[in-house]
């Protein structure tokens with residue numbers, strides 16, 4: 580029986596995704612469209628800013644497939660009762676995040692800034708420590724965090740990871756739950772945030788947790804803006820408890836022109852570019868998930884609505 584896939588992520592994304600999705604879905608008995616009677620729709624490809632907010636007329640829906648990894652824009656929608664899937668795409672999204680995170684960790688680990696910007700031509704020939712002498716904490720060990728923690732461990736860093744449920748990753752010291760957070764953070768020199776934005780994770784980086792880090796630590800946030808108490812972060816940067824914060828995500832995006840992060844000498848702002856959904860590999864991930872659903876297999880990246888991610 581032909582399944583109907585409604586692309587409800589807007590005309591701009593339709594222009595990008597139509598051909599890659601048709602290619603990826605080749606061989607499956609499906610109809611890909613931007614318009615269909617709600618009761619005929621089996622799957623919806625969704626982006627958070629979509630006009631579609633009321634899912635109640637879609638009475639035969641088998642799954643909603645979100646184009647992004649973050650689901651805070653849809654997870655609380657009470658009209659959605661069908662399974663919700665976030666984007667998990669090792670080939671594109673995960674690889675991009677691994678590259679961004681390892682790059683920014685290495686920048687701070689190696690102290691690159693001192694040599695890239697050296698107006699007084701200071702000959703400071705102190706070599707940086709080895710990665711094995713550096714403690715990096717990765718908060719969030721999901722699709723992205725686990726891949727980043729593993730890559731950092733492969734580079735030789737002493738990596739600690741933290742998640743809600745206990746994980747086992749080779750060469751990563753994994754902690755879980757509220758009681759594991761302190762152990763993950765104590766003495767950490769670099770902290771990478773790859774948690775979702777939920778009521779449990781909001782402001783996980785605050786006055787108390789910052790105080791557990793090594794003096795002069797660095798915070799790197801490609802997760803979500805609300806994970807950080809901004810005032811506590813700025814205070815720690817101002818008094819030198821933190822040496823730097825590299826921030827890719829913010830409570831308000833684009834970051835307002837007058838926000839103190841822009842001008843702060845110890846803050847690097849990147850404009851939510853740590854990683855993005857790459858069209859061709861994302862199309863394959865969507866097609867793969869629809870094939871899984873049709874075969875009665877578990878969906879990859881299924882969201883736990885109660886947990887909020």
Ligand code: NDP
Pocket residue numbers: 648649650666672718719720721722723724741742743744745756773774775776777779780801802803827828851852853854855888
């Ligand atoms: P996942 O859902 O796969 O992983 C989330 C991780 O966070 C899991 O390890 C989970 O634990 C952990 N976690 C959730 N709640 C808690 C909690 N209360 N205490 C401890 N750990 C918790 O997400 P992804 O890895 O795919 O993505 C992570 C985030 O990265 C996204 O939610 C999004 O916000 C952000 N992102 C940013 C991008 C950018 O360009 N800046 C691009 C893509 C994503 P457990 O494993 O036990 O469930």
